[in-house]
Amino acid sequence: MSATALPxxxxxxxxxxxxxxxxxxxxAATPSMTTTSTSTSAAxxxxxxRSSHPATQDALDAIVRAGTPGTLARxxxxxxxxxxxxxxADRRTGRPxxxxxxxxxxxxxxxxxxxxxxxxxxxxxxxxSIDDTVDKWLPGLVRGNGNDGRGITLRHLLQQTSGLYDYLxxxxxxxxxxxxxxxxxxxxxxxxxxxVRTALAHRPYAAPGxxxxxxxxxxxxxxxxxxxxxxxGYAAEVERRVIKPLGLHGTSVxxxxxxxxxxxxxxxxxxxxxxxxxxxxDVTEYNPSSAGASGEMISTTRDLNVFLRALLRGRxxxxxxxxxxxxxxxxxxxxxYGLGIRSQTLRPCGxxxxxxxxxxxxxxxxxxxTADGLxxxxxxxxxxxxxxxxxxxxxxxEFCGTRRGSHERPAGAGGYRPVP
Numbered sequence: 062m063s064a065t066a067l068p069x070x071x072x073x074x075x076x077x078x079x080x081x082x083x084x085x086x087x088x089a090a091t092p093s094m095t096t097t098s099t100s101t102s103a104a105x106x107x108x109x110x111r112s113s114h115p116a117t118q119d120a121l122d123a124i125v126r127a128g129t130p131g132t133l134a135r136x137x138x139x140x141x142x143x144x145x146x147x148x149x150a151d152r153r154t155g156r157p158x159x160x161x162x163x164x165x166x167x168x169x170x171x172x173x174x175x176x177x178x179x180x181x182x183x184x185x186x187x188x189x190s191i192d193d194t195v196d197k198w199l200p201g202l203v204r205g206n207g208n209d210g211r212g213i214t215l216r217h218l219l220q221q222t223s224g225l226y227d228y229l230x231x232x233x234x235x236x237x238x239x240x241x242x243x244x245x246x247x248x249x250x251x252x253x254x255x256x257v258r259t260a261l262a263h264r265p266y267a268a269p270g271x272x273x274x275x276x277x278x279x280x281x282x283x284x285x286x287x288x289x290x291x292x293x294g295y296a297a298e299v300e301r302r303v304i305k306p307l308g309l310h311g312t313s314v315x316x317x318x319x320x321x322x323x324x325x326x327x328x329x330x331x332x333x334x335x336x337x338x339x340x341x342x343d344v345t346e347y348n349p350s351s352a353g354a355s356g357e358m359i360s361t362t363r364d365l366n367v368f369l370r371a372l373l374r375g376r377x378x379x380x381x382x383x384x385x386x387x388x389x390x391x392x393x394x395x396x397x398y399g400l401g402i403r404s405q406t407l408r409p410c411g412x413x414x415x416x417x418x419x420x421x422x423x424x425x426x427x428x429x430x431t432a433d434g435l436x437x438x439x440x441x442x443x444x445x446x447x448x449x450x451x452x453x454x455x456x457x458x459e460f461c462g463t464r465r466g467s468h469e470r471p472a473g474a475g476g477y478r479p480v481p
Contacts, residue, residue: 175401284354
């Protein structure tokens, strides 16, 4: 089953179609940094006016016309920055969406989690390899109903080839977050072990390595491995290794915290109810522990663009792990899935972009970039319903309308330094 075949039934994060490679010279010179840069050596250029990306702006407007309260986007091209928005951040006050707004990023968390696990694999002191079995790090945890952690590797987890059932698709679990039941569970904490048990109550989709099946269970386990290897929760390692070094001041790993810190608009959901009974609800406050290392994080368009650019340019991983992350499994239709990141060939123009997409209650997000990180886009909508093809239209508009950037497989420009 592919990510595009997943039902929109619910919950914290569901991966929508996503992003990809590109095609020219991945070892291009490091771009001049913009307002998203962590560098302070060069004066940033001002954000471009609304009219400078008309096709992308039209795509944002189309999402709002289709029923989403508000959309927000940021595009970085070399040393230029553009913000676009449409609709409102808050239906009650009419406040517009603002560049500094924070929002829940759902499955984009997976790319952060994969990056940290690959960093650990690059550091001999942890004795970790992505070809280690899950059982080596979490002995006896994955057992029963045909599931066996002794045959599942960390690579299988990150590449979505473990065969493990997606706990979000468990009927009883989904029911807790659908319709009025959401209000009885929105503040309840869920431990990662409970999420894993939910998945293990089902038989696997396939034997490890024998098929690609998108499963959030994989990244819950990856987060648990990070904790076992380091002695710290995965959140602490994401903060220490990615958030702080890159200066991602609008990015956080909330854990059990139900509020979004800092400036933000509201998040809206129909709670996965369809038809005449569907109602729009404000779901801004809720406990995202049910998403964990698979989808709980909060960020901004600026921070996500900085992160993806740094990842593509080799600032976060040494060459060997960079190659591992971006070696994708062919999913057909011009798509691949690497280790926590995807590639997609854009049909209108043949450009390939890398990134990820996500769904979490009240928020849908896409991030995409050319292989050299010169051209990066993040789009967010503050609701979890609607046609995903409209988000795809925004990606197509941005990258097919402006062809700046390399179209080759990411190799990274270097600059990786291990965190002490």
